[in-house]
Structure formats: structure tokens, C-alpha cells
Amino acid sequence: MSDQPLLSAHDVVVEYPGTPPVRAVDGVSFDLWPGEVVGLVGESGCGKSTMARVLTGLIKPRSGQVLLRGRPLPPLGLGGRSPEWTGVQMVFQDPGSSLNPRRRVGAQIADGIATARLRQAYQRRHRAEAADADQSADVQRAPATPERWLERIGLTARDADRFPRHFSGGQRQRIAAARALAARPTVLIADEPISALDASTQAKVAHLMCSMASDLGASLLLISHDLSIVRLVADRLIVMYQGHVVERGQTEQVWSDPLHPYTKALLGAIPAPDGAGRLPEAAGPDVAYPLEEAVRPD
Amino acid sequence: MSDTTPRSGTTVRIEGLTLDIPSEDGVNHILRGIDLSFSAGEIQGLAGESGSGKTMTGLAMIGLEPPTARITGQIWLDDVDLAQLKGGALNAIRGRRVGTVFQDPSTSLHPQLTVGSQLTDHVRHHLKVSRAEARERAVAALDRVGVPQPAAALTRYPHEFSGGQRQRVAIAIALACAPEVLIADEPTTALDVTVQAGVLRLIRSLVDDLGLAVLFITHDLGVMSAVADRVAVMRQGQIVDHGPRSEVLTRPQHPYTQALLAALPGARGGLNSRDDLARLGSFSPAPTTGGADV
Amino acid sequence: MSRPTTADLTAPRSLLGRPRRRRLWRAIPKAWRTPLGVAAGLIALGWLVIALIGPAIVPHDPLAQDLPRFQAPSRAAWLGTDELGRDVFSRVLAGARVTILLSLLLVLMSMLVGSLLGVVAGFFGRWVDEVIMRLTDLVMAFPTVILAMVTAAALGASLFNAVLAALVVSWPSYARVVRSMVLSLRSSEFVASGRLLGFSPAHSMRVDILPNVAGPTLVMASLDIGTAALLLSGLSFLGLGAKPPMPEWGSMVATAVQNFDRWWLGLFPGLAILTVVMAFNFLGDALRDHLDPGAERA
Numbered sequence: 001m002s003d004q005p006l007l008s009a010h011d012v013v014v015e016y017p018g019t020p021p022v023r024a025v026d027g028v029s030f031d032l033w034p035g036e037v038v039g040l041v042g043e044s045g046c047g048k049s050t051m052a053r054v055l056t057g058l059i060k061p062r063s064g065q066v067l068l069r070g071r072p073l074p075p076l077g078l079g080g081r082s083p084e085w086t087g088v089q090m091v092f093q094d095p096g097s098s099l100n101p102r103r104r105v106g107a108q109i110a111d112g113i114a115t116a117r118l119r120q121a122y123q124r125r126h127r128a129e130a131a132d133a134d135q136s137a138d139v140q141r142a143p144a145t146p147e148r149w150l151e152r153i154g155l156t157a158r159d160a161d162r163f164p165r166h167f168s169g170g171q172r173q174r175i176a177a178a179r180a181l182a183a184r185p186t187v188l189i190a191d192e193p194i195s196a197l198d199a200s201t202q203a204k205v206a207h208l209m210c211s212m213a214s215d216l217g218a219s220l221l222l223i224s225h226d227l228s229i230v231r232l233v234a235d236r237l238i239v240m241y242q243g244h245v246v247e248r249g250q251t252e253q254v255w256s257d258p259l260h261p262y263t264k265a266l267l268g269a270i271p272a273p274d275g276a277g278r279l280p281e282a283a284g285p286d287v288a289y290p291l292e293e294a295v296r297p298d
Numbered sequence: 299m300s301d302t303t304p305r306s307g308t309t310v311r312i313e314g315l316t317l318d319i320p321s322e323d324g325v326n327h328i329l330r331g332i333d334l335s336f337s338a339g340e341i342q343g344l345a346g347e348s349g350s351g352k353t354m355t356g357l358a359m360i361g362l363e364p365p366t367a368r369i370t371g372q373i374w375l376d377d378v379d380l381a382q383l384k385g386g387a388l389n390a391i392r393g394r395r396v397g398t399v400f401q402d403p404s405t406s407l408h409p410q411l412t413v414g415s416q417l418t419d420h421v422r423h424h425l426k427v428s429r430a431e432a433r434e435r436a437v438a439a440l441d442r443v444g445v446p447q448p449a450a451a452l453t454r455y456p457h458e459f460s461g462g463q464r465q466r467v468a469i470a471i472a473l474a475c476a477p478e479v480l481i482a483d484e485p486t487t488a489l490d491v492t493v494q495a496g497v498l499r500l501i502r503s504l505v506d507d508l509g510l511a512v513l514f515i516t517h518d519l520g521v522m523s524a525v526a527d528r529v530a531v532m533r534q535g536q537i538v539d540h541g542p543r544s545e546v547l548t549r550p551q552h553p554y555t556q557a558l559l560a561a562l563p564g565a566r567g568g569l570n571s572r573d574d575l576a577r578l579g580s581f582s583p584a585p586t587t588g589g590a591d592v
Numbered sequence: 593m594s595r596p597t598t599a600d601l602t603a604p605r606s607l608l609g610r611p612r613r614r615r616l617w618r619a620i621p622k623a624w625r626t627p628l629g630v631a632a633g634l635i636a637l638g639w640l641v642i643a644l645i646g647p648a649i650v651p652h653d654p655l656a657q658d659l660p661r662f663q664a665p666s667r668a669a670w671l672g673t674d675e676l677g678r679d680v681f682s683r684v685l686a687g688a689r690v691t692i693l694l695s696l697l698l699v700l701m702s703m704l705v706g707s708l709l710g711v712v713a714g715f716f717g718r719w720v721d722e723v724i725m726r727l728t729d730l731v732m733a734f735p736t737v738i739l740a741m742v743t744a745a746a747l748g749a750s751l752f753n754a755v756l757a758a759l760v761v762s763w764p765s766y767a768r769v770v771r772s773m774v775l776s777l778r779s780s781e782f783v784a785s786g787r788l789l790g791f792s793p794a795h796s797m798r799v800d801i802l803p804n805v806a807g808p809t810l811v812m813a814s815l816d817i818g819t820a821a822l823l824l825s826g827l828s829f830l831g832l833g834a835k836p837p838m839p840e841w842g843s844m845v846a847t848a849v850q851n852f853d854r855w856w857l858g859l860f861p862g863l864a865i866l867t868v869v870m871a872f873n874f875l876g877d878a879l880r881d882h883l884d885p886g887a888e889r890a
Contacts, residue, residue: 111789
């Protein structure tokens with residue numbers, strides 16, 4: 001790992017308008033290092049999806065900063081995004097709207113490939129930092145055409161001429177991931193990419209995303225409410241609750257020895273399909289957990 | 299659990315249930331001969347992935363299949379064949395003897411009526427009791443499902459409750475007329491996992507205390523494992539695996555169930571470490587007809 | 593049966609579906625499969641043909657005043673003659689050109705004007721949106737026919753001005769619908785992912801947004817043809833459109849009102865209006881039902 005985080009959030013605060021304003025994210029900071037897979041987990045309303053949109057610049061935080069290799073990421077406004085910043089890509093939750101229904105999937109994956117080329121050209125022109133430049137060697141390893149990408153995700157070259165409606169939800173999410181990864185991002189942010197899929201497909205899609213990201217040297221932030229799958233693929237876990245990070249650490253540590261009461265409740269509530277007939281632990285109605293982060297003593 | 303003395307001896311027996319929906323391009327066989335029976339005091343789980351027909355089985359039981367659907371077979375509630383009932387006779391059973399809880403309480407509850415009026419209307423419609431008595435029943439039902447301050451809750455609107463509380467209210471409505479059978483279609487799927495746990499415990503306790511016969515429909519085998527006494531696994535309109543929970547989930551006979559479990563974290567022989575993931579292998583190019591996606 | 597997700601509700605589902613070309617190709621024969629659709633389609637097609645070749649097939653010159661006045665329908669004049677001795681049948685046929693072609697023109701123009709303003713409002717937002725939307729409010733605050741009458745009267749009675757007046761009252765509905773579609777598409781996931789890939793606003797608009805707006809807008813337009821025909825003949829009926837001696841259904845009905853005992857004067861142009869309006873409405877309904885993805889099998 002290098003000495004500088006790839007993507008980092010500093011004290012991010014996001015408020016949605018309302019009376020009073022709703023504070024969706026309240027002072028969240030974390031780093032994403034090159035090549036790692038981080039799971040950002042939490043339940044509805046914890047602010048994890050808002051963080052995804054902040055980290056990609058789709059939402060401008062009320063305060064705080066997002067840095068890509070130490071440089072502030074500009075929010076995506078009315079104008080287009082410069083090739084300089086297309087190293088951050090995102091996969092969304094809903095397989096029904098993650099692809100344009102009226103374009104052939106081949107053309108949509110080709111968009112990603114074009115983005116990768118544009119950024120390479122940009123970096124050559126601007127003598128980009130070494131870290132980014134050395135990635136150009138990897139481009140050879142990346143599939144070079146939409147057809148090769150489709151084969152990489154277990155579809156066939158012929159599928160390039162089809163429209164999204166011809167594919168199942170899991171297939172669409174794989175195509176959306178291929179499109180994002182074809183842009184050769186340094187960071188891929190995946191917001192609940194598998195939660196709308198059938199259970200038997202979830203782990204497989206998650207595994208495919210992780211392995212593609214790691215093949216291409218991209219870091220992956222996998223956002224999910226489902227700890228049981230995330231913990232199988234993530235190197236580190238970050239647990240969010242009501243706009244705060246309440247716990248973070250190596251996956252195995254958090255999974256087997258959670259510190260924060262909320263993390264404990266979250267882990268205890270996961271029902272395992274083991275046939276044991278064990279009812280998961282239930283917290284009483286409307287329990288409030290502390291918002292302070294439980295810090296693991298080193 | 300299932301050996302608790304049932305309050306009544308209610309038994310539901312589905313025999314040879316088929317459901318076809320004609321379409322432009324031919325007939326869609328949604329259900330291809332379902333046989334299933336469950337009785338008071340037990341939770342019959344019905345598992346399956348999207349498109350397996352599990353929800354349609356539940357809907358057919360209460361006559362809510364699409365109007366163009368053609369049904370054959372019998373759905374016995376004791377000695378009444380629900381598949382033959384129409385109109386008023388069906389309405390008299392639906393909500394009275396068979397309660398239903400759906401996935402999303404924010405759409406199954408009326409947003410502009412108070413919880414109290416929804417509960418009491420329902421009770422008075424079926425039981426022909428006085429307003430005061432209906433209110434008492436409503437309070438009791440809310441109390442039973444663990445809604446705090448049930449009397450005060452009557453005057454509140456569904457949006458004033460959290461997701462988990464709303465689902466409890468929906469369960470209270472389903473239970474208010476003391477039905478014998480409860481059909482729960484993905485009742486916890488829309489809930490957070492920490493909230494889900496409480497609702498699962500509630501449903502289990504209702505079965506144990508009231509002797510309900512429950513058809514619990516879910517795609518989540520983890521949830522299934524937590525509450526169901528018996529498990530039926532559906533695929534493409536048929537039940538492919540059926541038996542006691544521990545049998546089906548730990549020693550599945552059918553290859554489909556085996557494959558399902560092998561792809562799940564936490565299952566016996568499922569995904570319990572990173573290495574297990576690698577075992578899943580990669581996606582193989584398959585014909586993209588939009589069907590199964592395994 | 594399926595495992596619905598909350599995300600299904602947020603996606604612009606109504607905009608998803610089949611690519612247009614193939615959809616329309618399939619839609620037309622399918623929509624015709626209902627008896628109503630067949631009848632409506634044949635009637636609409638018949639009137640279109642008459643509108644195109646009408647002047648070539650009329651038995652009499654629709655302007656010639658060479659027949660006896662006020663003849664009841666007979667073998668010589670199938671639908672009778674009017675107060676100036678003109679053949680009603682010929683005038684009804686000739687009137688098709690005016691009403692139908694002008695309705696099509698009107699619908700096309702209001703679709704173009706309305707969509708353009710809607711796209712601009714939805715895309716630029718802020719004060720541009722505010723101005724355009726308040727303008728639509730202003731127009732929609734008045735009863736359609738009255739506003740059209742006032743406008744036509746202010747412009748001076750002519751067929752061209754009637755179309756202009758009808759345009760003034762009918763563009764806002766397109767603008768509003770298109771604006772809301774653009775807004776919901778702009779926040780949809782595939783548009784966001786395109787923007788992250790570096791799509792410029794114009795490219796995003798051309799590739800992701802407009803193709804998804806076009807289908808529903810065309811359906812809306814097809815539903816509008818009947819209304820347009822009614823509005824135009826209404827204006828002519830009031831003397832604000834076609835000028836005598838031009839054969840036009842609305843003004844023919846107006847003449848009939850002054851000669852109430854000659855039933856054939858009003859009945860036949862009236863029936864013409866009725867059949868055109870109903871045929872196009874049914875056709876539009878059939879098209880909408882078919883193109884509405886909600887009606888499609890999953």
C-alpha cells in the first residue's frame with residue numbers, strides 16, 4: 001500500500017432540506033487505500049447511500065471534504081466531469097434503472113471504455129502523478145471491447161446487441177459493473193449492488209465485482225445492509241448508524257468481536273439458514289444506541 | 299412449537315393447485331400442481347426465488363389471483379373449498395378466518411385513515427360488534443403485537459409509525475378478528491434486520507400462544523430457518539422440496555435446494571469463508587432468456 | 593411472486609421499456625387485435641386517406657353552387673345540398689383535409705414547442721424552469737376553449753390564426769409532462785452513471801434523456817389528435833377559424849344551426865367530427881395501453 005489514501009472523506013456533513021433539516025450524515029471521515037475492498041454497512045437511514053453519492057461528487061456535502069489522492073473532488077454540477085476525475089465510478093442499487101433501457105448494452109459498456117481512453121490521453125497530456133500513470137500498464141489486462149467485457153462477466157459477445165430488458169436483474173447488475181469498471185476507475189463505489197437480486201445470486205455477483213475490481217487494481221467500497229455477504233468479500237468494515245461511523249476495523253475482528261452495542265445488535269439479528277430454528281436476537285422497540293464510535297484499542 | 303395444543307383443529311390443505319394465466323403468446327403456467335397442508339400451531343414456510351410462484355400461491359388462497367387467471371385444484375380450509383368460493387362467501391372468510399400480512403406496510407395500510415379506524419372498521423365489518431367493543435378489540439390487538447401505548451396509537455396515522463411498528467400494526471389488523479389462518483407474504487423483507495428480528499419473534503409467539511396456522515412466504519432461507527416448522531421450497535410453480543425445517547435446511551434432498559443453500563452465507567455447506575466464495579466459480583455464459591439467474 | 597424492492601418504486605419505470613422502433617412495429621398490429629382497436633384503426637385510416645386524396649374523389653366541386661338549394665339526401669346528392677346549393681357529401685370529404693391535416697399539424701407543433709420548453713425547463717432548472725412553468729400555469733388557469741377563442745379573436749379570424757390559438761393553449765401540457773420526465777430521468781441511476789463517465793450535459797441529454805422521453809411523448813400526442821380536431825372545428829364553428837366558402841366541418845355545423853329543420857346539414861359533418869375524434873382517441877388509448885410497461889407482462 002502507498003502512503004497516501006486513494007480516496008478519503010473528511011468530516012463530511014450532509015443535510016437534506018426540511019424543517020428542521022435532516023442531517024443524513026454527521027461528521028463522517030474514512031480513508032480508502034489502493035487496492036482494498038471496504039464494506040460500508042448499516043441499515044436504512046444510516047447515511048451510507050448518501051455517503052456513496054458524496055464520495056462520487058453527486059451530492060455536495062454541507063461541510064467537509066472528499067479528497068482523491070489528496071486533491072478535493074469537485075462536485076458534479078451542470079457541466080460535464082473532466083477526465084481528471086473519471087477515476088471514481090459507481091454501481092447503483094436498482095437493476096431496473098442502472099442501465100439506459102433504450103440503448104444496447106454493448107454501446108453502454110463502450111462508454112466506459114471510451115472514458116478510460118480519454119483519461120489515459122488526459123494523463124499523458126498532463127504528466128499525471130506516477131501512481132495514476134503506472135496503471136496504464138494494466139489497461140492491457142482489461143478487456144478491450146464490450147464483447148470481451150461481456151464474456152468476462154459470464155455473458156456472450158452476441159449479447160452486446162441486446163437491450164437491458166433482455167437480461168435478468170443479476171445480469172444487468174453485472175453489465176452495470178462492467179460498464180463502470182471499463183472506465184478503469186481507481187475507486188469503484190457500489191451502493192447496494194446486490195440487494196435487489198435473488199439470494200442465490202447475491203454472493204456470486206458480489207464475488208465477481210470484487211474479483212474484477214482487484215484484477216484491475218481498483219479499490220472497492222461495497223455498501224450494503226447485508227453483513228453476512230459483505231464480510232465474505234471485504235478486507236475492512238465500516239459500520240454506520242444514524243449518520244455516524246460507530247465502528248470500523250478488519251473484517252474478521254468486527255465480525256467475531258464487535259465492540260459497539262449497535263454492531264453487536266446488527267450481528268445478532270442476522271438469521272442464519274442453518275435449520276436450527278434459532279430466533280435472532282431482538283432489541284426492544286425504538287432502542288437508541290450511542291452515536292460515539294467504539295474505538296478498538298491497538 | 300408445533301406440538302403446542304392447537305386452539306382449534308384448523309387445517310389448510312392445498313391439493314393439486316394449478317394456476318394458469320393466458321397471454322398473447324400462450325398460457326403461462328404459474329402454479330403446476332401444488333400440494334401443501336398445514337394446521338393450527340405451526341408455521342409452514344414457503345420459500346423460493348422470484349418467479350417461483352410462492353406469492354401467487356398465497357394470493358390464490360384468498361382469491362386475490364389476477365382476474366384472468368384460471369385455477370384448478372382445491373384449497374381446503376377445514377371443509378370449505380376456498381377455490382370454489384366467490385364474492386360474499388369469500389369475503390366472509392377473507393379477513394375473518396384468514397388474515398393476511400403483506401410485504402410493505404406502507405402500502406398495505408391506508409395512509410389517510412387512523413390506525414384506530416382501520417382496525418375498528420375491519421372488526422365491525424366482520425364481527426358485527428358495537429363501536430366500543432370494536433375499540434376494545436383494537437386496543438387488545440395492538441397491545442398483543444407490542445405497539446407501545448395502544449390506546450393512544452389508535453388516533454395516529456400509519457406514517458407516524460416506524461417501519462417495524464407499521465408492520466406490527468398490519469399484523470394487529472390481520473389478527474383483530476381472531477383468524478385461524480395467517481398468510482404472511484414476505485412480512486419482514488422491507489424491514490431492517492434489527493427490526494426484522496422483533497417481528498419474527500412476534501409471529502412465532504402468536505403461533506405458539508394463539509394456535510394460528512401460518513403460511514410464511516419468504517425468499518430468505520435465513521428467516522425461514524428462524525421461524526418455520528416445516529419448509530417447502532418452490533421452483534417454477536412446483537414444490538421441489540418439502541419437510542421439517544431441520545431436514546430441508548441441513549440435509550436437503552433436492553439438488554435445487556442444495557444449490558440454493560450452497561450459495562448462502564451461514565448455511566451448512568454454504569458460504570462461511572472467503573475460500574467458499576471461490577468455490578462458487580464464475581458465471582458461465584448462459585442463454586440470456588431472462589429466466590433463472592443462477 | 594417476484595421479490596419487489598423499494599427501489600422499484602423510485603425508478604422511472606414508466607419510462608423504461610422497449611426501444612421505440614421495434615415497439616411501434618409490434619404495437620400497431622397488437623393494438624388492432626381488439627375489436628375497438630380494429631374499428632378505430634380502420635376509421636382513422638379511412639379519414640386519413642380521404643384527407644389525402646379527398647379533392648380527387650369528390651363527386652361535385654365542394655364550392656360549386658350549381659345544385660338546387662336545401663335538397664334532402666337523394667341519389668343525385670347523397671347527403672343533400674346546403675343553403676347555397678353545394679353538395680354536402682363533397683364538402684364533408686373535402687373538409688377532412690382541413691380538419692385532419694391541421695389537427696396533425698397542430699399536435700406536431702404543440703408537441704415540438706411544448707417538449708422543447710419542457711426539456712429546457714427540466715434541464716436548466718432554477719429561474720428558467722420557474723419562468724416556463726409559471727407560463728404554463730398562466731395558460732392552464734384559463735378554460736382551454738375560452739382562451740383559444742380569445743386568442744383567435746385577438747389574432748383575427750382565419751384558419752391559420754385558429755391553429756395558432758390552439759397551439760397557445762395546447763403546448764403547456766407537453767411542457768409539463770416532458771419537464772417532469774426530464775427531471776425524473778436526470779436523477780435516475782443510469783444518467784448519473786453516464787455523468788460520472790464524463791458525459792457532457794448535451795451528450796447526456798441526447799443519449800440518455802431524449803430517447804426515453806420520446807416514446808411517452810408520442811403516445812401523449814397520439815391521444816391528443818382527437819382533442820385537437822375538436823378544438824379546431826370548435827373554433828371554426830364559432831366563426832373564428834375557417835372562412836366561408838371553405839368546406840370545414842365546424843363551420844358547416846354552424847350553418848346547420850341556422851337551418852335546424854334541414855337535419856342533413858348538421859348531421860353529416862357532425863358525424864364526421866364524432867368519428868374522427870373517437871377513432872383517434874381509441875387508437876391513442878390502444879397505443880397507450882400497449883406501450884405502457886405496466887400493462888406488459890413481466
